[in-house]
Amino acid sequence: MVADARDAHTPGMDALPADLAAAVALGGEVGAYFAGFDWASHPLGAPATWPPEWRSAVAVALASRFPVIVWLGPQLNIVYNDGYAPFLDRKHPAALGKAGRQVWVEIWDQISPMLAGVMATGKATWSDDLMLALVTDGVPRERYFTFTYSPIFAENGTVSGIFCPVSETTERVLGERRLRLLTTVAAELLHTRTVAQAVDGVAQVCDGTHPDLPFIAMYVSSDGKPATLAGASAPVRHRLPRSLAALLPQNTELGAGQTLMLDVRDRLESLAADIETGGPTQALLLPLAAGQAGARDGALLFGLNPDRPLDDQYQGFCRLLADQIAAAFASAGSFELERRRADALAQLDHAKTVFLTNVSHEFRTPLTLLLGPLEDAIAAENAAPQRERLETARRNAARLLRLVNSLLEFARTEAGRADPKPVRTDLGALTAQIASCFAELCERAGIELVLDCAPAPAEVDPQMWETIVLNLLSNAVKFTFSGSITVRVDCPDQDTIDVSVSDTGTGIAAEDQEHLFERFYQARNPRARSMEGSGIGLSLVRSLVELHGGTISLESVMERGTCVHIRLPSARQVAERAPQQPSRDAASGASDPRTATSPLSPVATAYVAEAMQWLDSAPASDDDQDRDHDAPAHQPLVLIVDDNADMRRHLERVCSARWRVASASDGESALQAMRKRRPDVVVTDVMMPTLDGLGLVAAMRKDPRLAAVPVLMLSARAGVEAAGAGLAAGADDYLPKPFSSIDLVNRIAARLNADAREHERRELDRARARRAAALAEFAAAVSAAGSVAQLVEALLASPAGLGASVAALGVLDPDSGAIRNAFEGDIPPELRERYHVIAADSPVPLATVIRSAQPMIITDTHELDTQFAEVVRDSELFTRAALVYPLRDRVGSVIGSMFLAWPQPRDFTPEELDLVERAVVGAGQALERIDAAEREHRIAAGFQEHQLDLDRRSRAGVLGAVYQPAAEMMRVGGDWYLVAPLLDEHRLAVSVGDAVGHGLPAATVMSRLRSAAAAATLTEPAPDFVLDLLERYAASVPGAECTTVAYAVVDSEAGVIDYACAGHPYPLLVTESGEARYLVDGRRPPLTVGRGDAARALGRDELPPGSLLLLYTDGLIERPGESLDEGFDRLLAAATPLCHQAVDAVCTQLLEAMVPPGGYRDDVALLALRPAGVTPTSFVTAQPADPAAVPELRARLRTWLDDLNLPGTLSHDVLLTVCEAVNNAIEHGTRADPRQCVSVEVFAEPDSICASVSDPGQWAPDTTTGRPAEGGAGLTLIYGLSDSVEIARAARGTRVTMHHRRRRAPAARPAVGARR
Amino acid sequence: MTAANFTLKTSQADLGPAMVAVTGEVDATNAARFTAAVEDVATEQPTVLDLSDLLYLDSAGFAALHRIVAGHAVAIALPAHSPLRKAAVLMGLPHHDNAEDAAATLDSGAAGGGRRNGG
Secondary structure (H helix, E strand, O other): OHHHHHHOOOOOHHHOOHHHHHHHHHOHHHHHHHHHOOHHHOOOOOHHHOOHHHHHHHHHHHHOOOOEEEEEOOOOEEEEOOOOHHHHHHHOOOOOOOEHHHHOHHHHHHHHHHHHHHHHHOOOEEEEEEEEOOEEOOEEOOEEEEEEEEEEEOOOOOEEEEEEEEEEOHHHHHHHHHHHHHHHHHHHHOOOOOHHHHHHHHHHHOOOOOOOOOOEEEEEOOOOOOOEEEEEOHHHOOOOOOEHHHHOOOOOOOOOOOOEEEEHHHHOHHHHHHHHHOOOOEEEEEEOOOOOOOOOOEEEEEEOOOOOOOOHHHHHHHHHHHHHHHHHHHHHHHHHHHHHHHHHHHHHHHHHHHHHHHHHHHHHHHHHHHHHHHHHHHHHOOOHHHHHHHHHHHHHHHHHHHHHHHHHHHHHHHOOOOOOOOEEEEHHHHHHHHHHOOHHHHHHHOEEEEEEEOOOEEEEOHHHHHHHHHHHHHHHHHHOOOEEEEEEEEOOOOOEEEEEEEEOOOOOOHHHHOOOOOOOOOOOOOOOOOOOOOOOHHHHHHHHHHHOOOEEEEEEEOOOEEEEEEEEEOOOOOOOOOOOOOOOOHHHOOOOOOOOOOOOOHHHHHHHHHHHHHHHHOOOOOOOOOOOOOOOOOOOEEEEEOOOHHHHHHHHHHHHOOOEEEEEOOHHHHHHHHHHOOOOEEEEEOOOOOOOHHHHHHHHHHOOOOOOOOEEEEEOOOOHHHHHHHHHHOOOEEEEOOOOHHHHHHHHHHHHOOHHHHHHHHHHHHHHHHHHHHHHHHHHHHHHOOOHHHHHHHHHHOHHHOOOOEEEEEEEOOOOOOEEEEEEEOOOHHHHHHOOEEOOOOOOHHHHHHHHOOOEEEOOHHHOOHHHHHHHHHOOOOOOEEEEEEEEOOOOOEEEEEEEEEOOOOOOOHHHHHHHHHHHHHHHHHHHHHHHHHHHHHHHHHHHHHHOOOOOOOOOEEEEEEEEOOOOOOOOEEEEEEEEEOOOOOEEEEEEEEEEEEHHHHHHHHHHHHHHHHHHHHHOOOHHHHHHHHHHHHOOOOOOOOOEEEEEEEEOOOOEEEEEEEOOOOOEEEOOOOOEEEOOOOEEOOOOOOOOOOOOOOEEEEOOOOOEEEEEOHHHOOOOOOOHHHHHHHHHHHHHHHOOOOHHHHHHHHHHHOOOOOOOOOOEEEEEEEEOEEEOOEEEEEEEOOHHHHHHHHHHHHHHHHHHOOOOOHHHHHHHHHHHHHHHHHHHHOOOOOOOEEEEEEEEOOOEEEEEEEOOOOOOOOOOOOOOOHHHHHHHHHHHHOOEEEEEEEOOEEEEEEEEEOOOOHHHOOOHHHOO | OOOOOEEEEEEEOOOOOEEEEEEEEEOOOOHHHHHHHHHHHHOOOOEEEEOOOEEEEOHHHHHHHHHHHHHOOEEEEOOOOOOOHHHHHHHOOOOEOOHHHHHHHHHOOOOOOOOOOOO
């Protein structure tokens, strides 16, 4: 470039003095233009005639890479540099040399007073985030700048010009203000429950006062109707079209992910008038994200700030806001859906009750027609066996009638249609009379029935009361095997009557007690006379008691007994009325309760008859004898197990015709019988007292002698589910009631003949159990996974992974559409890299299933469609068969994909596929959970990272930095790090600071102080100057009190560091020889705390090449309950071994090593610096990202490697891999911007060479498919020539670390082979 | 900041292919020039490229060689002691242990670059 400038013949050139000539050579485009400028005819004259202070100021400005403008002379003629030229937009280059007022017309009113002040007084100005509406692309734009006007003093002490470094802060200012709106909207939406609330909340927050959102309008569809305006910012609310369609060009629809820019003048004429007063000229229409399930159709309309272009950041802001609102709509939508579902359930419940009522009525007629003829037949029958059969039929028809009656009564009370007919009566006598029906029964059962009923006047419906007492008594009998049942009625006072039924039975478990009065609830108490029951008895009792204005409660102690209390109002309390004549049938006995001898009512008869069956059900001790007197002994033995005596007798009758029969009344006695004599088949009921049918089967399967006996299970519970439970428990067959005799016989016969099949079934059961265990284990592992990597690991390790050799998860990034893959298992690292990020449309199964939402079951990859040829070839070694499934979140949207692979072609059984499909469901939900947590973290860390850009332009050293949000909150904080390159390329300013507090306020203070520090280094980088300036500036920033700062200027050529610390923990220096020490000089108090006049100490130390400097905030070392010294010691110990690690690795490893149990309580900023330089064991350089500079790097690195005398081709391999990595870093990590630097750190260890190359950006997802790109070839060389390679990616950039083992002396490598 | 440098030395036996010995370095900064220089010779006649004394060849250089070999009758000699040998194997660049072997494949009429020597 020097040569170019000389060759060009230009009029001003020869006249340039040496200092300016040197500066223009470095000054790029503006420098060249300055050199060629016709200064001789300019009012300022030829530069050779300029005063020395102008020349040096202009020289500094031209050579600087930082934007600088210099104002010269009374007319303030301007000279600026390359960095400043973009601010001038189209005015450049004509602006050079012009008078300031001609150039900066649009902002002259703002800046001229400042300029005039500096010219007059010599006092510098400082403007922080000042809004200047510069004309950009021909339009005035809202832009922000931080700058200082510093005086240029002439020899005589007057001000002859102004020097002004400028930094544009627009992005930060806008970023902060947009984040604030996003935060406010998020807070507003947090508790909305309906879409309407969400709409109102958004409209309220986005009221049109935010500069970047002049208005918002929300168009939402409901119930599939076209979207209409649901809400909008107040100023535009009534001026917008009602329907979304009116906004769209004719016959078009807004596709998912599509945005539409509307010109207000053309498409929103109603708002055009606002443009005059600064209203938006354009609006952006975004569809409500369709990916969200439960989401509504519709769109959001954003008014756009007319003073800002719709750049990437602005679009990103709109998208974030739209996503937030869409998500809130979606969750509100699902909430509404839930409520509607609840309403529907209530309606269904009502319909069911009505149905029950109708059906019960319909049952009564046929039952009556059954019972009547049966009575007649019994009366006419004399033959005992036939009579017994008829009796059985009658008993069970009566029982059915009783059940239908209580069902009807229950349905009536449920529907609120029960209509009690109260009769004034003596409740004591009535109760005693009803209870006495059970006297004979209790006697037979060996239970004492105690009646203790005092006279008690009450108004009750006698029929209902009968139902109450019979239900309670029959329950008591069911659960009482010995002792007594006591029925007590008394009047504790004038107004109340207490009725209690207590027993000494088996009691009710505490967890069942509270549910006992709920309808259909049945306590599962195995110790009962019968397991029969509909589960409505107690619920009905409670309803009836409540109809009478009473209350019911229950006390029970296991193995001690149960007591049910009823409390009713006494009739004395009820208004005195004339005693009604009971109009009921005499059977209720209400008219004369004392007539205890009156016959039982039909209702009572049914209850008692049923209870009698329970007593019968225990067969006499000799009852389990075979009923096989007439059957030959070689016939198979059938054991019948049922607690219902009628049923048992029926089964015996049916079976005894063909086989020998034995019977038992419950599981326990059946087991005893079986141990005496092994049956050939067991027919058992499910619901039985003591040990039920399922328990019986389980016990048999555990007993080696009985394990193989086939079991046929009978149950009244029909349905697939019930059958499943029976079969799962180990039953061989299942027969629902009612069943025909022929069917039963056939099934038993089939069982007896099916020994072979039985074996097979047992195998199936075992397989099923194994699968269930595998799934349970996988579910546990999955719920423990905290990251995608752990999730893949869990998948591969689980039996649900079917022993695959490779597993992978693809995670869809909804913003970029790219798919990020995590691999586990036997897969070469190079392929992991190549497929780490793939485009959504790439021909790779992990992407295909996300697009199609359909799984791919690949039994042989060679049979795949040719579009997959490339990935099939790449993965040939470890994938010949694969299962690839889309992963869905809880609402069914596809969020990723799962991949399992086997190295050989194979088939998959339906059971295997079923297992994997179940695992897929769990994995999808785990992925959703992990993704949500990670996204939250990314937002906080991403914001801070955006604020804390790491300037990688300096060649003075290599830099790593990391910011860690506090663990509990995961939100932004007040810690910062800063890197400021200085004019002298060997020098570099670094700083780490900590503003007090958390959250956005602290982040804002942090951001301002950091900018101020950055700007201060431009004027004068000396530590005392920068900290003094920060001190003064902090006094004007609210919330900046007590901020601590460490600041250092590093000179890599001189090998020194100048530093100072304002109340901040000491910087740590680790030398290459492994000595670590803190830099303890240069102390001063935290900002704003000290007195202004105190002497400021400065620290200076050696910073030899190869050493490592660490700046950090106190969050890194502090732990509760520990002194700070312990923290310092711990850091020293953790940092010392890292003296030969790349700076990026130092940051991540230190952060990991220092983490307190439970995570960091405070946020942490950490900065690591290693000065550029070479020692015998280290080679450190910050390499300009310019491909043309690589040969020079190679020459230096080769010299360094030659001195190491490495064996064989090692030296070449290190050289080639490092240069390939540098080329990749330049191409992918810096977008070939030559001002950026790539860090190269190579360390010679006793047994290896370790080289790291880091870039400031992220590699593009380029290596998906297609021909190997040259970047891909570079990776092949890097992996192929190194012994091991690690690639670490972060928002901050990518680091490639290559390890090369030093091998034996070259003698070990025969060169003979070459010369055959 | 300068590009890398290479030198081509061409010798011609009476019969048979041109012998081109390459020295210096070939990388991304001069791969295009290198391609052009080699193609000048290779379009005229079958050519043996002798890389025995080539100091440095990066992935861009390998890509250039792949293109040259695919389009011309060129065979590459790269002896076993060369530090580039391992990289050439990784990149799948066909090569031969010495210039004679390379020339032989050209003589045998296998136009376009000879056998692949996976070795």
